[in-house]
Amino acid sequence: MSGNVTKRDVRLVRINPFISIISYIMDRLSSLLDLFSPKAQQVELISGKQSGLLLPGDSAIGLINDGDGFINQGLGQVNPNQQDRTRIKRGDLIWVTQGSHQQLFSDDDQFQLLCCPLCFGPVRLNPLFDMLPPVVRILQDDPARHALNPVIQLLLQESRQNRCGQETVLNRLAEVLLVHVLRFLMEHQKIEKGVLAGLSDLRLARAITAMHRQPEQRWSVESLAAEAGMSRTAFNQHFRDTVGCPPGEYLSQWRMRLACRMLETNKLSISQIVDQLGYLSETAFFRAFRRQIGVSPGKYRMQATA
The missing domain is CATH 1.10.10.60 (Homeodomain-like)
Known part of the structure; x- marks a missing residue:
């Protein structure tokens, strides 16, 4: 850091020694999140082989629950030797950050992706998106990812159960996950x-x-x-x-x-x-x-x- x-x-730490180093210095995200309040909508589980499914245009977080595949930027025929596609595998988390025609491909019958579309309002106004890569990938085996796992498990668990209020719970959990992803990217300087x-x-x-x-x-x-x-x-x-x-x-x-x-x-x-x-x-x-x-x-x- x-x-x-x-x-x-340091004085703030003496007042309350239990405050974490990230929170006691300042809340670096709230001004952005308050202004561009992200809202999740229509969280859904995508299953089976995929041959070019167009992911949500503005922003979305995806959890690969099973199988593997890749994300390709651009529309049309995919070159199998293309270098700029993003490989994804079971347990990975991806954040598709902007409307750049990201297509999902998988030849795996067992493939499952929990897709969490997020609306930030006009993306062009949000400085978060100015220089982000089109796809941010957080690997399952990243040793620093443990802080994300409890929310991920809650999301996956809720998605498997057809219960009252499921849509509301999934949407709110997806918004919580976004904040945790932003914290993760900042704390570990991934961007x-x-x-x-x-x-x-x-x-x-x-x-x-x-x-x-x-x-x-x-x-x-x-x-x-x-x-x-x-x-x-x-x-x-x-x-x-x-x-x-x-x-x-x-x-x-x-x-x-x-x-x-x-x-x-x-x-x-x-x-x-x-x-x-x-x-x-x-x-x-x-x-x-x-x-x-x-x-x-x-x-x-x-x-x-x-």
């Missing part, structure tokens, strides 16, 4: 680039979480570097290398994502949105919104609510 623990963090990689680094996570929680603040590279406990130069370079863009650009993108969600989901006026996002004037907000989104805020709201 990278990053330095500050004196403030190399993007915001999830940034949140995996305790120093960068402090700065990213500060931006997420207080987008209205007049953040500078210097103030964000102070949050991270790093020098300005080291922070700026490390942020670029890990997240994939400069801190200021990430902040601007985050504010635009928040603006889009506000325009889509609530009745705030433009001036209220401007205040909540820290723009100095409506003119500055309009200019930034049109530059990044391509239309005016008013037109975006009309299109989103039509």
Whole structure:
């Protein structure tokens, strides 16, 4: 685990020594999960041979209960020598992260995959998806996977029993599993680039979480570097290398994502949105919104609510 623990963090441990190292420093995920509340829907068990089943377009978690096969990106005929397909086998967990036409193939009669489709709202607005690989695979024999196994077993057990409320239980368990998967990827630094990689680094996570929680603040590279406990130069370079863009650009993108969600989901006026996002004037907000989104805020709201 990278990053330095500050004196403030240590004091929190003294208050409650039972708080884990991940939770006592900060809740790095809640700001993202609150904004893009993932909802599972229609969890189902897929069985038998598969010859190109198209997996859900936005995002889905799959548990391979039996057999083996592979996932291929793209539609059409599959080349048996293709290098970019993902092999899957019994016990593996996969997260299909984006709508990139992922097809499922298996010649195994015993093949079983519990598919958990997840809706995050508009994926283009969620920074989690910006630089994730199309398929994230967590192997059954990964020694660090033990924290995921209790939820996986509950999901598989519930899927085998036709009981009252089964659909609701499966959907909620799938959402819990997603949070555990995100924790796993962060704690064990499984993602190399993007915001999830940034949140995996305790120093960068402090700065990213500060931006997420207080987008209205007049953040500078210097103030964000102070949050991270790093020098300005080291922070700026490390942020670029890990997240994939400069801190200021990430902040601007985050504010635009928040603006889009506000325009889509609530009745705030433009001036209220401007205040909540820290723009100095409506003119500055309009200019930034049109530059990044391509239309005016008013037109975006009309299109989103039509």
